[in-house]
Amino acid sequence: MKSLVIAGVNLRRMVRQPINVFFVFVFPMLLILVLGATFGGAFTPVIGVVDRGSGPLGDELVTTLAASEDLDVERFETQEALRTAVERGTVQGGMIVPPEYSTSLRSGAEARIRYLVRPDQLGQQLRTAVESAVGEQAVTLRAAAFASVETDVPFDEALDRARDVAGEVDPIAVEVRTAGEAVLPEDLGRFETGASSQLLLFIFLTSMTGSVALIETRRLGVARRMLSTPTAGRTVVVGEMAGRFGTALVQGVFIMVGSMLLFGVSWGDPVAAVMLLLLFCLVGAGAGMLVGAALATEQQAVSVGLLLGLGLAAIGGSMVPLEVFSDTMRAVAHVTPHAWALDGYAELVRHGGGIGDILPQLGVLAAYAAILLSLATWRLRHAITG
Amino acid sequence: MRAALLLAGKDLRQRLRDRSAILIAIVVPLALAYIFNLILSGVTGGSTTFEYAVADRDGGPVAATFTTRILPAIEDQGVAEIRAVPSVERARGLAASGDVAAAFVIPEGFSRAVQTAGPATIQVIGNVDTPIGTEVARAIAEAFVADLEGVRVAVATVLHGGGDPTRAPQLAAAAGEQPSPVRVEDVSAQSRELDPDTFYAAGMAVFFLFFTVQFGVSSLLDERKDGTLARLLAAPISRTAILGGKLITSFLLGVVSMAVLIGGTTLLMGASWGNPAGVALLVAAGVLAAMGVMALIATVARNAEQAGQWQSIIAVVLGLLGGTFFPVSQAGGFIASLSLATPHAWFLRGLADLGGGGISDVLPAVGAMLVFAAVLGGAALLRLRRMTQL
Numbered sequence: 001m002k003s004l005v006i007a008g009v010n011l012r013r014m015v016r017q018p019i020n021v022f023f024v025f026v027f028p029m030l031l032i033l034v035l036g037a038t039f040g041g042a043f044t045p046v047i048g049v050v051d052r053g054s055g056p057l058g059d060e061l062v063t064t065l066a067a068s069e070d071l072d073v074e075r076f077e078t079q080e081a082l083r084t085a086v087e088r089g090t091v092q093g094g095m096i097v098p099p100e101y102s103t104s105l106r107s108g109a110e111a112r113i114r115y116l117v118r119p120d121q122l123g124q125q126l127r128t129a130v131e132s133a134v135g136e137q138a139v140t141l142r143a144a145a146f147a148s149v150e151t152d153v154p155f156d157e158a159l160d161r162a163r164d165v166a167g168e169v170d171p172i173a174v175e176v177r178t179a180g181e182a183v184l185p186e187d188l189g190r191f192e193t194g195a196s197s198q199l200l201l202f203i204f205l206t207s208m209t210g211s212v213a214l215i216e217t218r219r220l221g222v223a224r225r226m227l228s229t230p231t232a233g234r235t236v237v238v239g240e241m242a243g244r245f246g247t248a249l250v251q252g253v254f255i256m257v258g259s260m261l262l263f264g265v266s267w268g269d270p271v272a273a274v275m276l277l278l279l280f281c282l283v284g285a286g287a288g289m290l291v292g293a294a295l296a297t298e299q300q301a302v303s304v305g306l307l308l309g310l311g312l313a314a315i316g317g318s319m320v321p322l323e324v325f326s327d328t329m330r331a332v333a334h335v336t337p338h339a340w341a342l343d344g345y346a347e348l349v350r351h352g353g354g355i356g357d358i359l360p361q362l363g364v365l366a367a368y369a370a371i372l373l374s375l376a377t378w379r380l381r382h383a384i385t386g
Numbered sequence: 387m388r389a390a391l392l393l394a395g396k397d398l399r400q401r402l403r404d405r406s407a408i409l410i411a412i413v414v415p416l417a418l419a420y421i422f423n424l425i426l427s428g429v430t431g432g433s434t435t436f437e438y439a440v441a442d443r444d445g446g447p448v449a450a451t452f453t454t455r456i457l458p459a460i461e462d463q464g465v466a467e468i469r470a471v472p473s474v475e476r477a478r479g480l481a482a483s484g485d486v487a488a489a490f491v492i493p494e495g496f497s498r499a500v501q502t503a504g505p506a507t508i509q510v511i512g513n514v515d516t517p518i519g520t521e522v523a524r525a526i527a528e529a530f531v532a533d534l535e536g537v538r539v540a541v542a543t544v545l546h547g548g549g550d551p552t553r554a555p556q557l558a559a560a561a562g563e564q565p566s567p568v569r570v571e572d573v574s575a576q577s578r579e580l581d582p583d584t585f586y587a588a589g590m591a592v593f594f595l596f597f598t599v600q601f602g603v604s605s606l607l608d609e610r611k612d613g614t615l616a617r618l619l620a621a622p623i624s625r626t627a628i629l630g631g632k633l634i635t636s637f638l639l640g641v642v643s644m645a646v647l648i649g650g651t652t653l654l655m656g657a658s659w660g661n662p663a664g665v666a667l668l669v670a671a672g673v674l675a676a677m678g679v680m681a682l683i684a685t686v687a688r689n690a691e692q693a694g695q696w697q698s699i700i701a702v703v704l705g706l707l708g709g710t711f712f713p714v715s716q717a718g719g720f721i722a723s724l725s726l727a728t729p730h731a732w733f734l735r736g737l738a739d740l741g742g743g744g745i746s747d748v749l750p751a752v753g754a755m756l757v758f759a760a761v762l763g764g765a766a767l768l769r770l771r772r773m774t775q776l
Contacts, residue, residue: 087579176524297404310421
């Protein structure tokens with residue numbers, strides 16, 4: 001079939017050029033690797049601590065902090081060194097315990113703990129950890145200060161008593177449960193939600209930059225020559241489309257399998273996941289073809305391709321979870337195919353759904369694909385034959 | 387010199403006529419910086435508002451403290467929007483359907499259990515699609531519980547030491563009034579870090595800079611292909627003037643595009659780049675470094691097309707490792723050190739240092755970028771001279 005031959009030629013041309021091999025295969029895995037190293041579940045945030053001369057109470061505070069499994073503690077000698085480390089990002093936050101910590105508290109005066117965190121999610125986690133460790137110690141400190149005043153005993157004695165009592169008092173618990181079908185998995189790491197976002201980002205980005213090849217085909221006159229043979233315009237268009245689709249599909253499967261094998265990412269029900277991938281690849285192919293048919297030069301295609309590829313991904317929730325979008329932004333996000341595909345994958349991974357549960361998302365993606373492909377076909381035929 | 391300027395002028399006019407230069411140098415980075423800023427800075431700034439429901443089945447004084455003092459205070463801070471619901475089923479339903487990010491449930495007997503030092507539980511029902519909102523709700527509940535436990539332990543300590551049990555309620559009230567002896571102060575704002583607005587603006591600007599400066603040197607390769615280079619060399623113009631003209635083109639394009647981006651992001655996005663003199667130094671060094679990298683690739687490639695491809699690949703890899711999209715320094719160890727091999731990382735670091743200090747603080751970053759420019763650019767110049775030898 002001629003369309004398949006055209007598609008095959010496209011794929012061979014693609015693989016022969018280093019930039020395409022890079023963008024399709026190397027770059028996604030590189031990015032997933034870097035993202036995994038930076039944000040992945042295995043990463044424990046590190047908090048730096050300066051606590052010179054803070055006394056036994058200071059040591060106790062740092063020990064409480066260090067006891068948490070969610071973070072690691074690194075000691076620093078000076079505040080300047082700690083501050084620089086936080087700014088450079090070598091640690092994600094810092095806590096400064098003043099030298100007079102123990103002595104102030106013992107004499108009933110107030111003590112001040114300072115902390116600094118990076119302005120990102122890990123920093124927020126550390127802020128919570130610091131406040132919680134301080135809060136834990138504050139329970140016995142408050143009790144000791146109160147008792148020492150009320151019953152007129154020295155602070156240290158009151159503190160010992162408070163510690164004994166704290167062990168005996170029944171705790172008040174906070175019980176967290178999840179509504180809905182699935183249990184909130186304890187380790188639903190960033191990897192799962194991250195992997196589907198990256199998948200969609202890359203397929204779309206590659207389809208966008210793949211439009212360059214289509215412009216090249218037009219510019220070199222290959223398209224015109226194909227038409228001079230007894231080949232219908234429609235065959236050429238379908239062949240080009242199949243070429244884009246094939247590239248996107250190969251890349252998508254590569255990323256899915258790669259992340260599954262290398263990082264243990266789960267994609268949910270396999271049939272549904274592949275169906276979602278197929279439709280999104282069609283959408284990407286359509287968009288790429290439309291850009292390739294509409295623009296005139298390769299440089300324009302690179303610029304517009306990067307803009308649309310990255311911009312739509314950001315708006316569609318492929319860079320930051322849709323959960324934190326405001327209602328208006330979430331509505332805007334659903335103008336992009338990315339948001340619908342992400343909803344689909346969330347349903348498969350977090351709710352353990354199957355194909356029946358994602359029919360709406362599949363329908364919307366199919367509609368996007370149909371519209372984009374029709375527009376692209378019309379424009380390309382116009383560009384080749386016109 | 388005049389010849390070099392004439393050549394540069396011709397190149398610049400050509401580039402301006404070709405809209406793709408304006409696209410990649412100004413439009414695309416500005417648009418992306420704006421989009422990223424819109425989407426991402428709101429998140430990292432922690433300004434999301436979560437919707438929560440609260441079902442108070444207890445109605446006692448302790449529960450009332452939670453619903454009438456703690457939760458409204460959180461609402462005032464803008465962290466959450468709270469709605470009270472009459473039953474646990476309603477709360478669970480709202481959480482299950484996702485209408486709220488999480489629901490607080492205070493079971494019957496809560497206040498009495500707290501006041502009589504018995505075991506007590508407060509529930510947070512979250513939705514699996516809102517893990518962040520559920521975590522924040524958990525933190526709110528835990529802070530409240532910690533406070534309650536503080537009072538309990540205080541009262542118990544007094545009683546343990548021989549206090550009068552009948553005075554327990556008064557003791558509880560007094561203990562509740564007592565402030566925490568430890569104050570926790572957030573001093574993050576004083577650190578030398580780029581705020582999210584500036585980070586995305588700077589990241590996109592330096593990322594696309596590497597695409598912008600390609601035009602200068604690549605045009606030399608194009609001229610060789612088109613045959614106009616031979617004619618230039620045959621004319622009574624020195625090789626230095628021809629090379630100079632190309633370099634001036636790259637430099638001007640780079641500097642002008644950065645200037646427009648800096649101005650644009652400052653006006654449109656509230657990015658604050660810092661002291662103008664420091665920024666100018668960083669920009670100049672950055673443009674030179676970018677020219678060095680891109681020129682070397684162009685001279686190593688076999689033709690203009692291959693040069694363009696490899697330049698794009700290197701620009702993307704360096705941008706990624708240099709932390710223009712997200713802070714790679716967190717990756718720790720190897721990757722963090724690797725990022726320092728990119729001019730991008732030094733540019734961003736220089737800006738951060740400028741923000742927290744003065745002009746002298748950018749000198750290390752400027753120095754590093756100039757080293758890139760000198761070493762790579764020097765190698766490229768040597769090859770270029772050989773290339774223009776017919």
